[in-house]
Amino acid sequence: MNTIPDTNVIQVSFGEDSRPKYAVLESAVRAAIDRGALPPGTRLPPVRELAWKIGVTPGTVARAYSRLTDKGILSAAVGRGTYVAEPVSARPAPLIADVIEDMIEVDSIPHRTGGDSYEVNLFSPHLPAKGQHLLIRKLLAQVAENPPSGMMHYPSRGGAQAAREGVLAWLDNTPLGPVSESDIVLTHGGQSAIFQVLQTVLTGSKPTVLVEALSYPGFRRAAQALRANVVPVAMDRHGIVPEALAEAAQGCDAQVLCTSPEVHNPTCIFTPETRRLEIVEVARAHNLQIMEDDCYRMGRSQAACYRRLAPERGWYVSSIAKTVTPALRFGFAIAPGDWTPALRRSAEHGYFGLGTPLTDLAGLLLPHPDLPGQSAAARAEVNRYIQTAANHLGGYDLNWRMDVPFLWLTLPGGWRAGAFCQAAAGRGVRIRAAEEFAARDDHTPHAVRLAINAGVSLTSFEAAIRRLRDLLDNPSERIGV
Structure with a gap:
């Protein structure tokens, strides 16, 4: 079944629900599946279409889909969309050779990062997948087939x-x-x-x-x-x-x-x-x-x-x-x-x-001959993101280095780190305040750390950095609150 259902079958109401919106949406999709409105094999609405329909960001929908995929309730097929998965009991057990073949075909976007996304998490560094993920999967299958240390x-x-x-x-x-x-x-x-x-x-x-x-x-x-x-x-x-x-x-x-x-x-x-x-x-x-x-x-x-x-x-x-x-x-x-x-x-x-x-x-x-090249490719990609951030924020007091997956931004006069992080979160960018790196009673500078998330596309990352630059260029009257 490849027909995309009407989005109305996903009955979601955020109302007074205190949970994050992605969790509310996840429950709504699961409820539609449980009541038979979305039978196995049904293709779900594209992320952006559903996001527009229910009034949330594409990142919210992507995260709900990702969580359901992780739980085996949905399945994602590269280039073909997201589908309601068959019940576990109905799925034939795959041969190990088939598992390896499927691994090689998997999309290169790292887990739970989603490629293009409005919401960008810069809390912790995230490496791009440059072949090391496929190498690990292949070697995991090799270990499962014939574990050198046994399993007992x-x-x-x-x-x-x-x-x-x-x-x-x-x-x-x-x-x-x-x-x-x-x-x-x-x-x-x-x-x-x-x-x-x-x-x-x-x-x-x-x-x-x-x-x-x-x-x-x-x-x-x-x-x-x-x-x-x-x-x-x-x-x-x-x-x-x-x-x-x-x-x-x-x-x-x-x-x-x-x-x-x-x-x-x-x-x-x-x-x-x-x-x-x-x-x-x-x-x-x-x-x-x-x-x-x-x-x-x-x-x-x-x-x-x-x-x-x-x-x-x-x-x-x-x-x-x-x-x-x-x-x-x-x-x-x-x-x-x-x-x-x-x-x-x-x-x-x-x-x-x-x-x-x-x-x-x-x-x-670790001694595999392919790994150094893959790590070098990941490092080069991270450096592209670093350079992009430095190009947009370099007019401010920014400390950065190539081959280091984060940047340190000292905020201009008037900004407090907590207020800046809150304002950034309001624009879909999550960053860390200096207070998180200091003892509770210590005086801390008004500064923030921006980690490089190379799991989202460079386009999404650059858009997030532009939103931070816009905050710095156009502070509100309540920046120190």
């Missing part, structure tokens, strides 16, 4: 060796100092790596974790989950100020400094090696461990990592979220040499290791 065993250190060797190959040009496959501890993404390092290092009843005054919120969340105090350290245009670090380390049980010297999140600051060496001297004087979070760098390292500069106290954590995909939740931590057994025990006691299908996949994926 607990994870083991030996079983994950190929994954660790893959990480070592992936880090080949990273200036970490001497490192071997056995030094690498696999984690469930970068945040898990941060948590494992802190859990390994922190001791005593009231340990203190030092962070940059503006920093990745995951540092604070992990520290607080481990009942540690968090103390912010002042920064300048090169990152942490060494004198401020020395002052912050005094009068408390400061044990570890969390920092992002290659790509500071959220400001895009880079900490040069001369400054890093000054920070190392302070850390040695106050017996601080240094945890370096290198999750946001998409290109080459520009300076030696703390693990090489201070091999007795430099820790390194990263993941493949900003270079391959965030979907796999695959990260890793590397300790200073003497600390490796303690870090390994912390991970093994915490979660026994990563699931064997994931480590089998990583062992095939």
Whole structure:
């Protein structure tokens, strides 16, 4: 059945319903299916047509369709539209060869981003799909067909060796100092790596974790989950100020400094090696461990990592979220040499290791000869989006770098970050205020972070940036409210 039904069969009323509009629409479509108004095989109205008919944005309809597709209630056929799916019981089980063929035919638009969309989420970076998604799917099918680790065993250190060797190959040009496959501890993404390092290092009843005054919120969340105090350290245009670090380390049980010297999140600051060496001297004087979070760098390292500069106290954590995909939740931590057994025990006691299908996949994926080219293509595409944003917003106080998937915009006089984010949301653009990267009681600049979402089309992204530029160029009378 290819006839598109009258949109009136989808009886949607937003009225007093407090749920998001996409959720209300999702329920309405599901109700139409349940009562037989939309039988299996029915083609649903195009996104823009239904959006116009019921008075919502195309993004709202796209999200409702996407959620129903994820649940198996609808099915999307590339170039042919969205259909009501057959009941699960009526679907024949596909052969693995057919699954692989279907994977290769799937649209290249990443999951839940929708290509063209008025609503654009710039909360977190989103990579474009440049072949890595198809490679992962093909390798997943290969693992399912013949899993190297089997399907009936607990994870083991030996079983994950190929994954660790893959990480070592992936880090080949990273200036970490001497490192071997056995030094690498696999984690469930970068945040898990941060948590494992802190859990390994922190001791005593009231340990203190030092962070940059503006920093990745995951540092604070992990520290607080481990009942540690968090103390912010002042920064300048090169990152942490060494004198401020020395002052912050005094009068408390400061044990570890969390920092992002290659790509500071959220400001895009880079900490040069001369400054890093000054920070190392302070850390040695106050017996601080240094945890370096290198999750946001998409290109080459520009300076030696703390693990090489201070091999007795430099820790390194990263993941493949900003270079391959965030979907796999695959990260890793590397300790200073003497600390490796303690870090390994912390991970093994915490979660026994990563699931064997994931480590089998990583062992095939990370050293695959196609992956570097695919990641380079994704990075080049992200850079197109960065350049587009810089072209439109460069007249304002904007900090950005190529190969860094976000920008830092200091707002002009009169704007407050919260009011600007609210105004941006009203125009379909979601961004993060500086307050989200600072301690609750700290003074924060009136600034916002714009992540690069290369999952939407460049046309949609540019339109969103133009709307932000229009807000900056034409502030309302209530901008400071």
